[in-house]
Amino acid sequence: MSPYTPQRLPFVRGSETSERAAESMEAHADTLRGRCMTCIRDAGASGATCDEVEEALGGVHQSISARIRELVQLRLIYDTGLTRLTRSGRDARVYAVVD
Numbered sequence: 001m002s003p004y005t006p007q008r009l010p011f012v013r014g015s016e017t018s019e020r021a022a023e024s025m026e027a028h029a030d031t032l033r034g035r036c037m038t039c040i041r042d043a044g045a046s047g048a049t050c051d052e053v054e055e056a057l058g059g060v061h062q063s064i065s066a067r068i069r070e071l072v073q074l075r076l077i078y079d080t081g082l083t084r085l086t087r088s089g090r091d092a093r094v095y096a097v098v099d
Contacts, residue, residue, distance in 0.1 A: 009066070025063065032059070033067045040068075040077055041097045047080050049092035068095060 009029055011022035039056050040048045048056075054064045071077040075098060082094040 009070075025066075029067065029070075032057075032063060033070060036064060036067045037071055037076060037097065040071075040095050043096075045096075047082070047094040047096035049084050049086065049094055051086040051092050052084075055087065071095075 009022040009026055012018040035057055036053050039053045043052070050061070050065050050068050053059070053068065054061055057064065068077070072079065072095070077095045077097055080094045080096050083091040084094055086092045
């Protein structure tokens, strides 16, 4: 994968569809990243899983999980080390906002 920078979203090198998808999301990524951050912050001390953010925002996994990964890379949120079950019954990491 290409490295994340605020100017360019990551994509799978050599995959034309991945690169086009990243380019199509660039205009919306900041807004969605902010909405993810607000959702996790609003969850308070209990934090939020990617699945919980997806459900709260009505977003799709590919977009939400990518924005959460970027927030981790920017050190704005962190993996708490805790897990909770997703809607499908699988363990998911819990994220919280860095103080």
